[in-house]
Amino acid sequence: MIIDDQHYDVIIVGTGAGGGTLANRLAPTGKKILILERGDFMPLEEQNRSNVDVFKKERYRSSERWYDQDGQNFSxxxxxxxxGNTKIYSAALVRMREKDFEAVEHQEGVSPEWGLKYQDFEPYYTEAEKLYMVHGKTGNDPSEPDHSEDYPFPAVEHEPEFQTIVEAIAKQGLHPTSLPLSLTREEDDPTGDSEVFGIVPALKHDNVTLKTSAKVVCLITNSSGEAVRAVEAEINGQSYLFFGDIIVLACGAINSAALLLKSANHKHPNGLANSSDLVGRNFMKHNQTAMVELSVNPNSGQFLRSVSVNDFYWGDENFPYPMGHIENTGGLLQDIIFAESPPILSVLAKGMPGFGLEQLAKRSIGWWLYTETLPNADNRVRVDGDKIYVDFTPNNSEAHDRLVYRWIDVLKAGEKNLGGSVFEKLAVYPRGEVPIQTVANQCGTCRFGEDPQTSVLDLNCRTHDLENLYVVDSSFFPSSSSVPPALTIIANALRVGDHLKSKI
Ligand SMILES: Cc1cc2nc3c(=O)[nH]c(=O)nc-3n(C[C@H](O)[C@H](O)[C@H](O)COP(=O)(O)OP(=O)(O)OC[C@H]3O[C@@H](n4cnc5c(N)ncnc54)[C@H](O)[C@@H]3O)c2cc1C
Incomplete structure (x- = not known):
């Protein structure tokens, strides 16, 4: 074991939306900050604008295996x-709706109230949109919450092929609106992520050190068990011990919970910060469906996501429960639909013999549909030695099915509006459950709240049980809402950063 002779004011574990943003927030304080990241810098060609081959080979996935509730391993x-995952995400940075912070009745139960409200997050959403150069437009979506300032950059234009489709949807009385996107405006690296907007600016400060290929394997407490004293990491096959006053986990909701559980000791036999037995529980991921229309006319296959539809977000006159959020995929040559649902291509390929993947992608117009899942204590992350288990039984599925049917109706009516000659086929994937390995929008494994009996973190995202241990990734979400999570993680990291500034 190599003992690092430095002492840090703050140690941050992970550089994704939470950790990268927090590093940026704390860097100007001049305090000594160590960032430990298990991965390395990602070559540009492997990032989210990669080609079909890269996605099909799933090169960006880790070789690690996790286990489902039946003990089956998965990638x-x-x-x-x-x-982190912002290197491969689609950069759609969407605010949760005001009501998402309240207790909301869904068809299958109640999604819990947050201890903080939209108004508490609003200033940080505004800052997050500035920091991540979000391009968007307010005013057209009735579900959009109030913004104290407009988006810092104008929304991206729809691909011409998409513009007509958007108009056909609007003709049905719906409100297709611009999807807010983080963009760097750099040609060779257009997508904004937490490396570009978090880590790179943080490293301009001499007081910040980043160690890559540094996998944290254990948190070690002091003898009273009241605080974390040291962080153990593996770097190039060697064990290192790092010491810091404040330790912040930002490993992603599954990995942060697993690390807390793996760090059990005699003072914390069920895992660190786990006196409530809630660490790892209430794991959520969205109900998700992809739809692809095969159009008669080709498109470039390489364009950004640009539109979202929230008219069914809170339900409609025939189904008075929340249904969810819809956004288009980007051009399918670059969109992560390849990564998330490769089988859709074989579905399409069967219907279109003679077409290669690339031609299919150039004829496709895709959509993603997302519906909230409800927290359930039995949906949980567990560990057995080094093995990570993810127990998950989907819920709130009927609300999602309704959204799927609504959207099929909208697309079919749209086809009619367009003269019926624009699309040849519509494919829906998956029919039924989202595969367990799709954990893109994971959250909830260390929910925050005021009561140590019913939450792992306090409202500043400090663990109730350990005085110097924080978690700033998506673990803190008490409910998932139906919008993608990254903007809320980023806004929260800025908020927790302000709290930490007063502590260090
Ligand atoms: C394909 C895809 C598309 C997506 N598209 C969108 C989108 O358009 N909009 C949106 O809002 N969200 C999107 N998401 C989700 C979004 O990327 C995540 O919500 C977000 O990145 C989560 O941030 P985080 O900080 O919680 O964790 P992560 O971004 O997962 O970061 C965790 C970090 O911790 C590191 N780490 C983990 N364990 C350890 C350890 N033991 N030691 C050291 N380091 C460790 C990881 O390497 C990583 O850098 C997408 C995700 C995927 C996979």
Missing amino acids: PQTNYAVG
């Missing part, structure tokens, strides 16, 4: 690199 959809 998790997670990316270990500087920037």
Whole structure:
């Protein structure tokens, strides 16, 4: 074991949306900050604008295996690199709706109230949108919450092929609106992520050190068990011990919970910060469906996501429960639909013999549909030695099915509006459950709240049980909402960063 002779004010574990953003927030304080990241810098060609081959080979996934509740192993959809999953995400940075912070009745139960409200997050959403250069437009979506300032950059234009489709949807009385996107405006690296907007600016400060290929394997407490004293990491096959005053986990909701559980000791026999027995529980991931229309006319296959539809977010007159959020996929040559649901291509390929993947992608118009899942204590992350188990039984599925049917109706009516000659086929994937390995929008494994009996973290995202241990990834979510999570993780990291500034 090599003992690092430095003492840090703050040690941050992980560089994704939470960790990368927090590093950026704390860097100007001049305090000594160590960032430990198990991955390395990701070569540009492997990032989210990669080609079909890269996605088909799933090169970006870790070789690690996790286990489902039946003990079957699977390859998790997670990316270990500087920037974490934001290096492969679609950069759609969407605010949760005001009501998402309240207790909301869903068809299958109640999604719990948050201890903080939209108004508490609003200033940080605004800052997050500035920091991540979000391009968007307010005013067209009735579900959009109030913004104290407009988006810092104008929304991206729809691909011409998409513009007509958007108009056909609007003709049905719906409100297709611009999807807010983080963009760097750099040609060779257009997508904004937590490496570009978090880690790179943080490293300009001499007081910040980043160690890559540094996998944290254990947190070691002091003898009273009241605080974390040291962080153990493996770097190039060697064990290192790092010491810091404040330790912040930002490993992603599954890995942070697993690390807390693996760090059990005689003072914390069920895992660190786990006196409530809630660490790892209430794991959530969205109900998700991809739809692809095969159009008669080709498109470039390489364009950004640009539109979202939230008209069914809170339900409609025939189904008075929340249904969810819809956004288009980007051009399918670059969109992660390849990564998330490769089988859709074989579905399409069967219907279109003679077409290669690339031609199919150039004829496709895709959509993603997302519905909230409800927290359930039995949906949980567990560990057995080094093995990570993810127990998950989906819920709130009927609400998602309704959204799927609504959207099929909208697309079919849209086809009619367009003269019926634009699309040849519509494919829906998956029919039924989202595979366990799709953990892109994971959250909830260390929920925050005021009561140590019913939450793992307090409202500043400090663990109730250990005085110097924080978690700033998506673990803190008490409910998942139906919008993608990254903007809320980023806004929260800025908020927790402000709290930590007063502590260090
Ligand atoms: C294909 C895909 C598309 C997506 N698209 C969108 C989108 O358009 N909009 C959106 O809002 N969200 C999207 N998401 C989700 C979004 O990327 C995540 O919600 C977000 O990145 C989570 O941030 P985080 O900080 O919680 O964790 P992560 O971004 O997962 O970061 C965790 C970091 O911790 C590191 N780490 C893990 N364990 C250890 C350890 N033991 N020691 C050291 N380091 C460790 C990891 O390497 C990683 O860098 C997408 C995700 C995927 C996979």
